[in-house]
Amino acid sequence: MAKANTNRALMFGYRSYVVAFFIFLAAPLVAAGSFAFNDSLFPALPWQGFTLDWFFNDTEPKLGMFHDRRLLRGLYYSFVIALMVSALSVAVGTTNAFLFVRRDFPFKNVFYIMMIVPLVIPGVILGISILVLASNIANSMENRFELELEFLRPGLFLVVMGQFSFITTITSLVITARLRKFDQSLEEAALNLGAGHARVLRTITLPFLRPAMIAAGIVAFLVSFENFNTTLFLVGSESPLTITMYDRMAKVGSTPVLNAVSFFLMVGSGMLALISVAVQRPPRSD
């Protein structure tokens, strides 16, 4: 009986610890999000009442995020960059999955490790190394052939390349895991029934991979959207949102419009994350 009581007390302690941990997780997010609705010029207590001005108001000093041109431009560039990165990284991730699951070639294990390595290289290093290479090529082209390769200077193209360089590892791992679960006798059956290779790929294998490809695409989109470290070194005049927000924080200090952006991003990425989970979940019937 005494033992059951101590067990119950231990269990209670354990549960409270887990609850405390989740409060710790939520606290800064709640703080970042809720001050978006405080009717005050500073994101701080006391609470001055509810307002949506930080989203929709169109005049200074309370310029809402949907009227703040620079923030909107940042949002637009983030969106464009994230779309390109996720399309590219899902495409290469899919070919990588076929390469490593279906094919045998010399040094396969070495290449597999090389595929994982970008994920453990610090983002700052990826950023500067790509910047150095691109600038070297651009400079030598300019000196030797008087050719100005604008896309190798900091800007959208380099940001996309920098993010693609490590996000592809993530998409490759997600799609590889799914392709490993595929039952190859399905393909053989279709081939026996007279379908060509292209048709089998299109009607059987790719539909099987689709959930993983969508989930990988969403993950890539989100990781790209929130990336800061790699982007910081490669960014040109087209700053994505994280860079714009950081500049604003450094120059103007914290203003509630940043809370409004935070809230907007949290809701947006939360919804995307839920979709990616829902897509990967197998249907109820099995």
Add this chain to the structure above:
Amino acid sequence: MSADAKRLSLILLFAPFALWISLLIILPHIGMVALSLREKVAPRVYEFGFGNYIDFINEPIYWNTLLRTGSMSLLVTVLALLIGFPVAYYIAKIAGKRSRGALFLMCLIPLWVSDLIRAFGWILLLRETGVVSSVLIWSGMTTEGIEFLYNDVTVVVGLVYTVILFMIVPLVSTLDGMGDDMIEAGYNLGGNTLTVLRRIIIPYAMPGIVAGCIVVFMLTAGSYLTPILLGGKNSSWFTEQIYDQFITRFNWESGAAFGILLLAFTSFVVWLGLRLSGQSLANTVAKT
């Protein structure tokens, strides 16, 4: 398929992989090593040499910053493991079937919010005019606002917060695969909770522990935003030095050398960790 078609399709599948790894990973790093071994002797005149590395050794501020970044990253990794393991175990083994998915999802949600927003949230909570300080004044525990930002404890807490999810996720997925019968067998054979934890659960979870530690350590050592925003001007984080050399001083040669040093240092720690735990990169990080 004929042998030729097979070869061709192998080449076609290999091409994107090869382009990606060679153009965006290998060549840039070779370029960075080459740049770091270049000394500026006069304007637009360069010589091969180890000058940038010698500068690093001769300037205590530089290597102190690297050592500080490394040791604080190790501390953050250990704390993340100690704090995260019970939570992961709870999610994987104790929570009921229904709440398990919800809890796991709750763990993941902050993962999709940018570092910047998380650090911003901490700033709003902890600065002198922040929420915690206001609540303390309101409750009468103090009369003046307290500045919780800009010290090492806050930086460590903020970093643990930023990376702990990368510890919990791999731990949950490895612990999830462990059958409850293994734990029961341990108890039936007379082991107490501590023995079961030490002899059964931890060895089983080792790949997850190592994977989490590697990712967390690399993310912490390479992080930029959290130390700068929460630690302020004197956070002395090594990535800040790299940024300073590259962007502020426009000294790319020494910035490249610093980058190589950070990479070498973190890779060494990861290699040591894999060696000591008897794991490999393929069965830890790749699995998560």
